[in-house]
Amino acid sequence: MGQIHVVTDSGSDLPVKLREELGIQVVPLTVRFGDEVFKDGVDLTAAEFYARLKQETRMPSTSQPSPAEFVEVYERIAKPGDTIISIHLSSKMSGTYQSAMLATTMIDPKITVHVVDSRAASLGIGVPTIAAAKAAQAGKSAEEILTEVEGILDSLRVYFVVDTLEYLQRNGRIGLASALVGTLLNIKPVLTLVDGQVAPFEKIRGRAKAFKRLRELGAEFRERNPGKQLKAAVSHADNQTEADALAEALPEILDLQDEVVVGEIGATIGVHAGPGTVAVFLYCV
Amino acid sequence: MDVINGFAFKNMLLAAARHLDQQKDKINALNVFPVPDGDTGTNMSLTLSAATKELEQFGNGEIRRLASLLTRGSLMGARGNSGVILSQFFRGFSDGLAHVQEEITGEDLAHALATASQTTYRAVMKPVEGTMLTVARVAAEHAAQAAAQGAGALEVLQAALDGARQALADTPNILPVLKQAGVVDAGGQGLVCLFEGFLMGLTAAPEELEELLAEMAAPPAVEAVPQVEQEVSVNKYCTEFIILGSGIDPHQVRGELESKGDSLLVVSDGDVVKVHIHTDHPGQVLEFCGALGELTEIAIDNMRLQNQEFASHEESHHLDYSVGNNVIDFPVNSGQSEPKPIGIVAVVSGDGLAEIFKSLGVDCIVTGGQTMNPSTEELVRAIDSVNAEQVIILPNNKNVIFSAQQAKELAEKPVGVVPTRSVPQGIAALMYFVAEDSLEDNLAAMEEGMREVKTGEITYAVRSTVAGDLHIEERDIIGLAEGKIAVVGATPASVAQDLLRKMVDEDSSVISIYYGADLDEAAAQELTELISAEFPECEVEVYAGGQPLYYYIVSVE
Numbered sequence A: 001m002g003q004i005h006v007v008t009d010s011g012s013d014l015p016v017k018l019r020e021e022l023g024i025q026v027v028p029l030t031v032r033f034g035d036e037v038f039k040d041g042v043d044l045t046a047a048e049f050y051a052r053l054k055q056e057t058r059m060p061s062t063s064q065p066s067p068a069e070f071v072e073v074y075e076r077i078a079k080p081g082d083t084i085i086s087i088h089l090s091s092k093m094s095g096t097y098q099s100a101m102l103a104t105t106m107i108d109p110k111i112t113v114h115v116v117d118s119r120a121a122s123l124g125i126g127v128p129t130i131a132a133a134k135a136a137q138a139g140k141s142a143e144e145i146l147t148e149v150e151g152i153l154d155s156l157r158v159y160f161v162v163d164t165l166e167y168l169q170r171n172g173r174i175g176l177a178s179a180l181v182g183t184l185l186n187i188k189p190v191l192t193l194v195d196g197q198v199a200p201f202e203k204i205r206g207r208a209k210a211f212k213r214l215r216e217l218g219a220e221f222r223e224r225n226p227g228k229q230l231k232a233a234v235s236h237a238d239n240q241t242e243a244d245a246l247a248e249a250l251p252e253i254l255d256l257q258d259e260v261v262v263g264e265i266g267a268t269i270g271v272h273a274g275p276g277t278v279a280v281f282l283y284c285v
Numbered sequence B: 001m002d003v004i005n006g007f008a009f010k011n012m013l014l015a016a017a018r019h020l021d022q023q024k025d026k027i028n029a030l031n032v033f034p035v036p037d038g039d040t041g042t043n044m045s046l047t048l049s050a051a052t053k054e055l056e057q058f059g060n061g062e063i064r065r066l067a068s069l070l071t072r073g074s075l076m077g078a079r080g081n082s083g084v085i086l087s088q089f090f091r092g093f094s095d096g097l098a099h100v101q102e103e104i105t106g107e108d109l110a111h112a113l114a115t116a117s118q119t120t121y122r123a124v125m126k127p128v129e130g131t132m133l134t135v136a137r138v139a140a141e142h143a144a145q146a147a148a149q150g151a152g153a154l155e156v157l158q159a160a161l162d163g164a165r166q167a168l169a170d171t172p173n174i175l176p177v178l179k180q181a182g183v184v185d186a187g188g189q190g191l192v193c194l195f196e197g198f199l200m201g202l203t204a205a206p207e208e209l210e211e212l213l214a215e216m217a218a219p220p221a222v223e224a225v226p227q228v229e230q231e232v233s234v235n236k237y238c239t240e241f242i243i244l245g246s247g248i249d250p251h252q253v254r255g256e257l258e259s260k261g262d263s264l265l266v267v268s269d270g271d272v273v274k275v276h277i278h279t280d281h282p283g284q285v286l287e288f289c290g291a292l293g294e295l296t297e298i299a300i301d302n303m304r305l306q307n308q309e310f311a312s313h314e315e316s317h318h319l320d321y322s323v324g325n326n327v328i329d330f331p332v333n334s335g336q337s338e339p340k341p342i343g344i345v346a347v348v349s350g351d352g353l354a355e356i357f358k359s360l361g362v363d364c365i366v367t368g369g370q371t372m373n374p375s376t377e378e379l380v381r382a383i384d385s386v387n388a389e390q391v392i393i394l395p396n397n398k399n400v401i402f403s404a405q406q407a408k409e410l411a412e413k414p415v416g417v418v419p420t421r422s423v424p425q426g427i428a429a430l431m432y433f434v435a436e437d438s439l440e441d442n443l444a445a446m447e448e449g450m451r452e453v454k455t456g457e458i459t460y461a462v463r464s465t466v467a468g469d470l471h472i473e474e475r476d477i478i479g480l481a482e483g484k485i486a487v488v489g490a491t492p493a494s495v496a497q498d499l500l501r502k503m504v505d506e507d508s509s510v511i512s513i514y515y516g517a518d519l520d521e522a523a524a525q526e527l528t529e530l531i532s533a534e535f536p537e538c539e540v541e542v543y544a545g546g547q548p549l550y551y552y553i554v555s556v557e
Helices: A016-022 A046-055 A067-077 A096-104 A123-137 A142-155 A166-170 A175-180 A207-224 A240-254 A267-273 B006-028 B040-056 B063-077 B080-096 B106-123 B132-148 B153-174 B176-181 B186-203 B206-216 B250-260 B282-290 B303-312 B314-324 B351-359 B376-385 B401-410 B423-430 B439-450 B492-503 B521-534
Strands: A004-009 A025-027 A030-033 A036-039 A061-063 A083-088 A112-117 A157-161 A190-194 A197-202 A230-236 A261-264 A278-284 B003-005 B103-105 B237-244 B261-269 B272-279 B294-302 B340-348 B364-367 B388-394 B415-417 B454-460 B465-467 B470-472 B477-481 B484-489 B510-515 B539-544 B552-556
Touching: A004 A067, A004 A123, A016 A123, A025 A067, A030 A267, A046 A267, A061 A267, A067 A083, A067 A096, A083 A096, A083 A123, A083 A142, A096 A112, A112 A142, A123 A142, A123 A230, A123 A261, A123 A278, A142 A278, A157 A207, A166 A267, A175 A197, A190 A207, A207 A230, A207 A240, A207 A278, A230 A240, A240 A261, A240 A278, B003 B006, B006 B040, B006 B063, B006 B186, B040 B063, B040 B080, B040 B186, B063 B080, B063 B272, B063 B376, B063 B401, B080 B106, B080 B132, B080 B186, B080 B401, B103 B106, B106 B132, B106 B153, B132 B153, B132 B186, B153 B176, B153 B186, B176 B465, B237 B282, B250 B261, B250 B272, B250 B282, B261 B376, B272 B282, B282 B294, B340 B351, B340 B376, B340 B423, B351 B364, B351 B423, B351 B510, B351 B539, B364 B376, B376 B388, B376 B401, B388 B401, B388 B423, B388 B439, B401 B415, B415 B439, B423 B439, B423 B454, B423 B510, B423 B552, B454 B492, B470 B484, B477 B492, B484 B492, B492 B521, B492 B552, B510 B521, B521 B539
Parallel strands: A004 A025, A004 A083, A083 A112, A230 A261, B340 B364, B340 B388, B388 B415, B510 B539
Antiparallel strands: A030 A036, A030 A061, A157 A190, A157 A278, A190 A197, A230 A278, B003 B103, B237 B272, B237 B294, B261 B272, B454 B477, B454 B552, B465 B470, B477 B484, B510 B552
16 A cells, blocks of 8 residues: 655645644745745745735735646655645635646546645644644555544634735635625624635624634634534734734633644735734634 | 584694694703703604694594594604604504594593503503603593593593693602702603693684694604705605505505605505605506595605705705704615615714714614604605615614614514614624624624623713712713713813723723714824823724714723
């Protein structure tokens, strides 16, 4: 039996240390400021991206990896008989999943690729990817790993607070939250992901209240899942302070066994969510 | 006078409307809190005027028909809590006269006053003694005693008035807030005026009566007027009339007229159907409805000409409306596209606040609340104008909640009232509106949401009074927390600061300041900076509310 490899994309916001430890391959999306082109996480770090965002008048954009880029990665890491589990950005938000699917038809048919539509973004892709890599290291079968990944994605709830809806709106990723645009009041909406796209969850006035609400949502998640082992992750766009505060509060709120994974939102997601964003990911195993 | 015939009955009601109108300022001044929007007298007077306007169109006919017009007119014209209670009083009063043929005897009158009183008690969820409820009840008791001793109609009415006056004088002994403010109950005073007017109508000499009726020929305008803010309707003529006749099916009327225009409103109350439509074919509309019953109160206005006129006289137009009419900002293109599941109507004063409410998804703004409480009919009209299957109303004023509930009963669509008592409560409730959820779920969530916010209002005192430990002079600036006077001072800014000190606690995170029409942005910014400095842990936001009378409305959450 061949080896199992785990692949994701730069929208997963995996901390570098974790992905190196676990041998996860990350296919970068392309970030453009005008004519300048970067590979997210390869020649543009998160810190560099946010610094640039402050100075730039041009709005950056992203584009999915080409199928050829996936083919290159798949054929580089796998040999015939191997299996690849490739977990990607929600197909409702990005064409990355589509590129990966196309790539599977272009590679050596002896390599088996399971492409998973996470229906999520950021650590919503990151956490099942970590679980898959750990399970692979533990010698589990591809079927077992896929079951585990689907279990995480089914239980996953994502709540996030953006500083402004402007970025989501300008990039056409606002989904069902478009109803919130144009309010004259300074509303900090708590957003969520529904069926793989952004949806409004609640309208909240004031940032402090919105963060309080994120903590409450943790408590509500625990109430809805009695007796289950809960896990959580937090990601942030250039907002370490508020992310850390939330990550520190969660173990008690959720009665967590494990540490909360904190990830930095890279350019791929940062372009759409905007600086200041903090997201919490809650799931059961 | 032992009995009251139809002619006398009508005079009695018209005289009461006139008397109440003359006395309204006196009644307004009896507000417990000396805030400038104490308008019990105005509300009761406008409610009765709306009711008698219906009567005037009608001959000196049957008492029962007069009574039913009185009920309908007052139910639809009811403004403010006191107006709603008054309309319920008339409803009970008319029910009590249901068996009367030609003339009202003393016994009939006593019976009608008793059912009137019972109806008012039933209309209020938690009846409070020392209010107009008590005055109506004691009046009915005195009337019953007189009738039991064989008194005629006039004597029974005199007994009712005596009872009402006694009960009114006693209201400060029952309600300590009245005693402290040094006033009697305003609504009770309104009822006393009503009985006084009844007596005047019955006992006035013919020439006095003629004078009264002549004055009444031009009653204050209470109907909402088509709006300038509204997009010009594609249809030209605003057509309004009443169909009299039994067994008219409003759904049939609606079904037939829907294809003839827009902004259609059909309101039925037994054998009276009121129709409002914007149409290019008023003739066809009248032709159809004329076949169903007698048409009356026909009014047809050319809205295009009106709009041109309004456009050239915008200033005076606004002035006109602020005197007597509530402007309904009808949604554009109502009836043109698919109705949405839930629409929202909000009662708001002030351009800035109206814009804020609209930006939060409100479909129809009924201007009013502080200076002028909208009538039930205006709310029904607003409900109908929203292109939605169900409607949520945000009254945003404690004195509008009751009319909103009455509008809910009279509207044809399913309606829910979120009992918001202030602008901040209305905004807080809107945070919890989810277009995809059911009406019930939204109502529950919005009612819970509105409690998350504390409201403060800063205005001036219209008379000297005492509230708790506070001595207030006329023109002092006062701050109300949750509708109760909490702070008194010299300037709006200092009162706002003092009030916020009482409102902000360790759980507070957002302070919102909505400044009124009488203040400019610089003053509001200055206050905002002071507040931000004093409460660094809170986010402080300032918005132009444009509301009349209230320098600032503030909220803490």
